[in-house]
Amino acid sequence: MEDADKPPQNFDPDFASPVEGAELPAIIISSDKVGFHADLKVLASRSSFCQDLSEIPMPEVEEGQKPRVLPFPSASSPAIKFVLQAVAYNLAHPPQTSSPAGEPASEQLSKTALYEALPDMPQGIKLLQEILHFTDAYELNDFTIPVIYEAMKKAHHYSPAIMFTMTAITDQGNLSHWATRILSEGGKGAIDPWSNAMLETNASERLPELYALFDRWDTAFANFKKASSGAPIDGKNAFSKECITRQCACVAEFDGNWAAFTSSFRDKMYKYALASPMLMKRAKVMEFCMKSVACESCAKRLAPSISSAWNRSVTRQAWSLNPGKANSQSSHVRRRYRIVYAV
Numbered sequence: 001m002e003d004a005d006k007p008p009q010n011f012d013p014d015f016a017s018p019v020e021g022a023e024l025p026a027i028i029i030s031s032d033k034v035g036f037h038a039d040l041k042v043l044a045s046r047s048s049f050c051q052d053l054s055e056i057p058m059p060e061v062e063e064g065q066k067p068r069v070l071p072f073p074s075a076s077s078p079a080i081k082f083v084l085q086a087v088a089y090n091l092a093h094p095p096q097t098s099s100p101a102g103e104p105a106s107e108q109l110s111k112t113a114l115y116e117a118l119p120d121m122p123q124g125i126k127l128l129q130e131i132l133h134f135t136d137a138y139e140l141n142d143f144t145i146p147v148i149y150e151a152m153k154k155a156h157h158y159s160p161a162i163m164f165t166m167t168a169i170t171d172q173g174n175l176s177h178w179a180t181r182i183l184s185e186g187g188k189g190a191i192d193p194w195s196n197a198m199l200e201t202n203a204s205e206r207l208p209e210l211y212a213l214f215d216r217w218d219t220a221f222a223n224f225k226k227a228s229s230g231a232p233i234d235g236k237n238a239f240s241k242e243c244i245t246r247q248c249a250c251v252a253e254f255d256g257n258w259a260a261f262t263s264s265f266r267d268k269m270y271k272y273a274l275a276s277p278m279l280m281k282r283a284k285v286m287e288f289c290m291k292s293v294a295c296e297s298c299a300k301r302l303a304p305s306i307s308s309a310w311n312r313s314v315t316r317q318a319w320s321l322n323p324g325k326a327n328s329q330s331s332h333v334r335r336r337y338r339i340v341y342a343v
């Protein structure tokens with residue numbers, strides 16, 4: 001006889017006791033047979049699915065506070081735990097809707113405190129899928145997705161492609177930001193099969209936009225390399241007389257070989273530009289040169305030529321998705337999505 005509806009033997013330590021004062025106590029059971037005490041009444045106020053669940057007449061409820069047992073065999077305990085923590089987080093810190101600038105700080109937790117309090121996001125696509133599936137099945141998306149997104153961002157262990165995908169399917173975060181980060185990680189090659197499948201299924205319009213961005217960037221970056229390697233440095237391709245005379249740190253390091261010096265510098269410069277095209281403004285390029293070139297006078301000669309090569313070859317459009325459009329973000333989850341399992 002199946003005993004799927006019996007209370008489990010093991011409980012998660014953080015959800016091991018019945019919720020105090022629960023109106024509709026329930027036990028959710030994960031695929032690995034770990035139990036979680038919850039209050040369906042609280043979930044029902046956020047989810048019509050849980051509302052429906054709570055309205056199914058159950059004889060046990062009349063007997064007293066015997067909890068309903070709700071097996072959820074397609075999510076493991078870390079996934080269910082995370083979603084319940086996300087619910088608790090949102091209950092404790094309801095999102096601020098457009099708080100006026102002058103609001104007293106004591107009224108709400110500081111941004112830092114809110115950030116610190118975010119639950120720890122489990123790592124890995126499989127757990128992410130289980131989390132999405134569980135929160136979607138319980139129709140808790142509006143409530144949990146903003147927390148899931150922020151926790152993923154904080155955890156740093158999900159790739160820019162996965163963050164882009166989450167943004168595309170949930171309307172959290174900034175698409176353009178993650179698109180640029182994908183470029184830095186290698187463009188097309190940085191899109192994993194899961195992200196690709198999720199985007200194809202749920203936000204297929206984003207893929208051609210991404211590929212168009214990769215093409216714009218490839219062309220612009222190739223032009224930048226060409227322009228910067230061909231550019232003479234203030235009129236002549238050589239160390240300055242002054243640097244040669246005093247044997248500056250660069251002259252010394254490269255034994256007076258200007259070509260070797262500039263080629264080694266450009267390699268570093270390209271890596272920097274690839275990783276942070278948004279930081280190629282003149283002042284930042286100068287800062288980079290001062291940091292990565294041992295002689296200040298050599299750095300000051302190189303920086304303007306790099307900036308002018310960049311400005312001639314790369315526009316903001318080349319590294320930014322939809323640069324014209326303000327990426328207006330709603331605080332709620334507009335989109336329902338379908339989870340793709342076959343990867």
Ligand SMILES: [Zn+2]
Binds near residue numbers: 243249250296
């Ligand atoms: Zn020098």
